[in-house]
Amino acid sequence: DPKAYVECLLKTYQKYAGLVAETFKGDSKFSACLDKSCREFINRNSVCENSLKSPELLARHADNLLKKGGKYESLDLEESLNQIITIFRYIEDKDVFQKFYSKFLSKRLVYGLSISEDSEGSMISKLKELCGFDYTLKLQRMFTDVNLSKDFDKGFQDVFKNSDLKMDFSSLILSTSAWPLSIPSCNFNCPTELKKAIDKITGYYNTKHSGRKLTWLHQHARGEIKASFPNSKIPYTFQVSTYQMAILLLFNDKDEITFDEIKSETALSDDLINGNLSIFLKAKILIENNGKIKYNSDYKSKKAKINLNVPIKTEQKIESEETHKNVEEDRKLYIQAAIVRIMKSRKKLKHVNLMEQVISQLQSRFKPKITDIKKCIDILLDKEYIARDEVEKDVLVYVA
Template identity: 35%
Template sequence: MRFDDAWALLSEALQQIYERDASNLSFEELYRTAYKMVLKKHGDPLYNSVNDLVKTRLQRVTTTQLKPARPNFAPTSSALERRESGNRFLAAVKQSWEDHQLCLGMITDILMYLDRVFCNDNKKPSIQVTGMALFRDNVLRNRDYDIGADLNRVILEQIRMERDGDVIDRARIRSCVYMLEGLYETLDEREDQKLYLTKFEAEFLTASNEFYTEEARKLLEVCDAATYIERTNDRLNEEWERTQSTISTLTEPKIRAIVEKHLITDNIREVMQLEASGLNFMVDNDRYEQLKVLYNLVWRVDNNVMEIRRMLKERVVYLGREINKGVYGFRKPAAPGEGPNGEAEDKSVNAETAMALRWVEDVLALKDKVDKIWEYSFSSDQGIQQTVSKSFAEFINENKRSPEYISLFVDENIKKGLKGKTEAEVDMVLDKAIVLFRYIQDKDIFERYYKKHLSKRLILGRSISNDVERAMIGKFKVEVGFSFTSKMEGMFKDMNVSQDLTTEYKKHLANLHLDNDPTIDLDIKVLTSTFWPWSSMSGETTHTCIYPPELEKIRSSFQQFYLRRHNGRQLTWQPQMGTADIRATFKSRKYEINVATYAMVVLLQFNDPKVESLSYDEIKTLTSIPESELVRHLQSLAVAPRSRVLVKTPMSRDVKPTDKFSFNAGFQSKQLKFKIGTVKGAGNKVETDKERKETEEKVDESRAHLIEAAVVRTMKARKSLKHADLMLQITEQLSKRFMPDPSMIKKRIESLIEREYLERETADPNTYVYLA
């Protein structure tokens, strides 16, 4: 077998393949020919001859098919002309590539044995790989015509046209891109050496960079925020689609980074700050969709969306301060305070209570609004949630009365007999209250108010239900732990124990068979003094009272009964807190009247028919009720028009020590049962300035205790500690309940040193040492 003969046969066949006239070729014969050539050690010349043939062929294709189709880049040509000529060129490149692939495939099939055996044994690149490299060098990098550069330019021009809104033939570009992806710089065909990456992509990215720098400038100039983010979103989608349909998906992350940089990173801050349409506008006007798009855009470049968080915080705090302003605005005229002047102060307290409730409702409304945006537009982003919490905490704590207000709000919603609210609705409102509670820094102040309000509800039986109250306390417990709620739970326990106690006492009385005694139903509440907010319940005065004999008898009977059961305890009676149902006979008819215990004691002084009238001083002596209380009760019994069961002479609004009081036998009322309240309302209201001052003092006092306790606890454990470390530890320990004031901590430390719990280390006065 001569090489020349065999090659003549094969080369003839390969030419036929290129001429698309291969249907009559005998595959078996051609394969066998190549097989035998390899066996006869003609592999090398065969391999070279085939490559030469392919090379010649490709050079001819370039000259005859591609050169005439080269595009027209003349600046004078119209866009349409340029597009048409570009299209023709792309079509020609595509055609030559497809022809090459098809023919090379057939050649590879015929020369399979050469590939498998000769190329493999001699470590030569396969016919396929060499064929691809030949296409690269003889077509795209043809010495005479730079087809590759033309191709890049045409593709970029067409993409630019599409970016400007024209329609282009994507599929045609894509097939050329596929070609660039199928060709490599070297014969080992490394993935990062695709011509697409080495020759095309960089040019594309440069062009894109220029385009989007300009695009960003234009958009910012003409668009409002909503349009800007919409356009940006469209551009991002467009570029993504381009990587899927026109160029290679390999470019996707790179082009995305370019668009994101120019349209988002560089400008989004400015866009968000646009006054009439930026983030503030969107938040104020609940533009959920726009905010959502905005969020998604910012999220692309910053997963923490810091820019949004910063601006959102500013806005929320601003809106919160607007709500706070209502409170300050209200307080101002009342601030000079003309002293505890009855009605005027009452009125202002009522109004402020209403305002306090409105404050809470406004804050909750803001929270609802922000939550909706957070959930819908911000994909419930955890970081934004933190920001929202911080913002709310910031302005809520700026309002020093927020703990009181929030507790009042709970009181208002938990009170019995609220119209039109189901228990479930109440529960929902209370959940919201808990959210606000979370934001409060001075939890100890809240606790103080809450206990005060709670005690009133419990003693006056005003709660909607015990379950709701307990549920609420359960929620506090979850939030801040057992120590916060233990006293409140104690209050509940007292209430339960008292109920049992009352029942048992009744049974005890029944056993004694004291039939001749006047029956008095005693409903007693024994309160453990440490659980209850004593001072706020009783005021500063010590409550004394001389009970009329019929009452004194039952009081001492119960006292005996109780102390027998609980040896060693001390019972202190709190007449200022009780009420009594009394039956009173007037000229016209009998009435059942609900009065305060003190009022009952006063009225009983008139029970003796011999008593005509009593002066203020006489009543005071007889009952020894504290003066302030006595005045108030006499006011409600003798001054208030609808419940004037006593007659005061001379008739005036004030009660003076010289006034005389007598039984008003001619009293009439429309209702058979009614209630005589004390002058001060029974409901929970905001504190007056005076009360608040007291509360503040109490808070400081208890904080002082807590700080001392914490200092001693810490020092006992650590024995010796630097000042700064101790401060840090104390602040950390207490911050759950309140933010301790450093000067206060210092004072407490000084005080502890004085009392010789601690001392300063002699060598280093900045270090404290615990003294056992």
Template identity: 30%
Template sequence: MTPLPANYKTDALARLKSAIQAIQQSQPTPQGLEELYRDCEGLCLHKFGSDIYAMAKAELEAYASQRLGEIGRQPDASVLGLTTQFWADYTQQLDMIKCVFLYLDRTYVLQSANVASLWSMGLSVVRQCLVDTDMKSKLVRLILGEVAKERDGKSADQASLQSLIQMLVDLGLYSQFFMPSLIDATREYYSRESRRLVGSLVAIQPVEEPRPDTPASAMSVPQYLAHVKLRIDEETQRATRYLSANSKAPLLNVIMTQLIEKHAERLLMTSFDTMADAFMLADLANLYSLLTSVGKIESLKRYWATYIKKVGILLVQVPELDVSLVSELLGLKQRLDDIMKSAFQSNNILAHALRDSFESFVNTRRNKPAQLTAKFIDQCMRSGNKSATDEDIDSLLDRVVVLFRFINDKDLFEAYYKRDLAKRLLYNKSVSIDTERSMVQKLRIEYGLGYTKRLEGMLRDMDVSSGLDGKFTNLQQAQETCGIDFHATILTQAFWPTYEPLPLVIPREAELAQEQFIQFYNEKHNGRKLFWQPNLGTCLLKVAFDEGVKELSLTIMQGTVLLLFSERDELSYEQIQENTGLEGIELIRTLQSLACGKFRVLTKEPKGRDVEVTDVFRFNAAFKSSYARVKIGQILLKEVEKESKEVEEHVQFDRMYQVDAAIVRILKARKQADHPTLMSELPGQLKFNSTATEIKERIETLIERDYLKRDETDPSIYHYLS
């Protein structure tokens, strides 16, 4: 091997050192880059790589220490800019130095353990300089100051911030030193802001009615929520523009904690009810998204449930609103559903709260919602409802069925519905038989076949009766034995409501047709007995007035009374009573409908709205109407209240036996049970709500009837007697 010149190592290192210094001073290197590369290669080949590495590190340390020391002594206003420039110069210089010492990186560095590349070593030099001096703290403080300025709406040099943040990331100082300080500063900033803003929150006010005493800085909850969303967007953009990407999640978490989580109760308490009342879907959606992101769904659920109960009870507990209660409840339910869908994203927890709360307030007024719901359906299903199409009615009934789910008194609803359905079917007042079947099918799907068995039986009776009526009409036409068109509907007693028999003496022609129908029916159904209910029927009479012939649509009672005047123009109250068999209120309300109502086909003396036993009635030949067919309705008086009372009494009577049966079933299975156990199991056996007092009365009755007995030592324990 050729021996090295005596000063080879010293001269080569000197040339490389001179080159590093020239690069750092932005001066041309004394030698060409290729010559410098050869010097580095030669030294490495002769095992002087460690000397080159040590020299380069010393030069980088000296340069970084000098530059950063000078920057650190400058005013704060200049530090960030100077540091940015230093970092740009330093990385550019380091990149050129790395090119000169490329052979060192590829040989000595790779072959030596725990020796970093020139680039990494150059970065570690700067990192150490920052850590060993107060420059690190100063940079962190100044960068955070710029971030705070930007949060306050002032301008900041985002390009410099991006470069400095990237410097901290490259130096490995971001997560260890900068990130904790950034989170702490962010927490403190938004903690102050939230205390200031939440402390001055004001109730929502109409835009056209500003409160004169409201400070300019005050904001409502919707405005506050919009402000929080803006802050979230700003921090997201900040993390995208110049902060490290891993800063986004911690920063947003701090914002949500300080602005939302700590003040969730205050935000809900201040304006949730107002926002829901005003149907502020966008603001409610903001509230929902922010609260759920901080795990405050239970708080929202509590206020949501309380609001529903409060608004619902204001509707249910006011008797004056009974006329429109079901419509109001449907409107409320639709509004709540819209809030659920549009604002709360159909959240299951809030949906359960909606169902539970709705059911709770609907049943605070016992029996009434069931009665009014049945009445509402009756109004929808009557033929007079011509403003709605079949599709509209079907859609409305779907919504009513949803309301039906919340009603506990389903047995009472069935009783009212059955009564109203009977009237619609018998008086031909239904908007459509197909609609009737559709509604019964909806109830069947909702509550089972057992619930709709009698309703379906009523519809079958109408179908069967229609077939029989067609055959009987053909028979009448063939025999020509009856001067009137007679139609009868066969009702199965078990399906239909119970009706009191009416002692009505019908005209002879109707009586003959009735006897003819009985004979016809018995030929087809031997052994069955028919009981006639003329008070449920209607008739159509052609009556000649001075103006001309009019067709009058009447009840059987009205028609029977009016036919008496075909022989005599004047009859007294007593004569009408004697010829029809009607007495008391039934006769009075029939005469009132004919002589005192809107269409007065009879006149009476003396005049007046009340009918007395001394009154005299005359046929009103001068009656006039623009209609060819005139429907004369019956005077209802207080029949509605009477029927409602009868329905409720009948249902209550049935409930007593259902409670008795449930109590006996439980004790028969257990042989004995204490009072709390019995009370806890009974609701699962019953389809209606029963009070503790009612259950206690039924227990006493069962004890008296020897179905149960009390324990001799503990009266709260009951024994089943087989």
């Protein structure tokens, strides 16, 4: 539980910070010892097997606080954000926090779950004050994209208000460089009902921006569909993902359908079909009969609006693993960039001194491993950005 974890860290910090302040009158040496101890127990403790877990849990706690409709809405939000920053100061792997925070922020913005724009801005300002402009640049760009998308969407609605589109449809135009959203990993045949709207938006976008390409991220899209059942007096509204919508719309033409037919019509992977079918079967919207999937004509619910767009556990696990993998890839690039900057400035440097300077430059963002620095030096030697001195083999030379 991220909340319990952060509260435990805070309780320990406040206990000893109070001790230093009251008993030792804030003595600088005791304060330095407190800071050193906090860095150790916050980054390496019995809950976290390594220093990468603590920033992830802190980012998850921040997401829970800033998410609309969460169970922590009654808390003093500004005070809670300040507490997060108190812990964040001691986090060694600030790039891991940034990656997860960015991922969670993107979901809050895409799905309209932010508790308020002011609170989001307050948190970003606190991070910017601690880590600098570059650290929050992409986070701020996300808000710019959302606001620009509102203007684009209004223009689209004005132009096509009298068109033959039989649905309410809105879109977000997001820049690839700022958003941590991956390209769909599987094929997808978009339902005919949606394709018409998508084609119109793409056409309208092309009239506004030449030379740009839109890539539709269907795995992040969602919508609502109305469903009527023979033995129910009222129609139901299902909140679904685009993939779920594609599966359910197949039952407009058939009462029952096989797994292979769903795969053929939607082009989705087996895992995605199985994951979404299990949600429908659990909700009893669909039933399984002799290897075929059939819509449940006896379906009834006390709620008129049902949310079926719940995360599939395997997707959550994969997402966390991918985020950590992206952190590792980014670190290689940061280390290589630091090496080139140092060597360009110094022109000639001993191997040991270069390692020390790389660690010094990057430790505010993350603590690079010696083995990773060595690998990056080898990569840059192969790319001929740097070379070994012909006389002193432990000296590296910048190659202009």
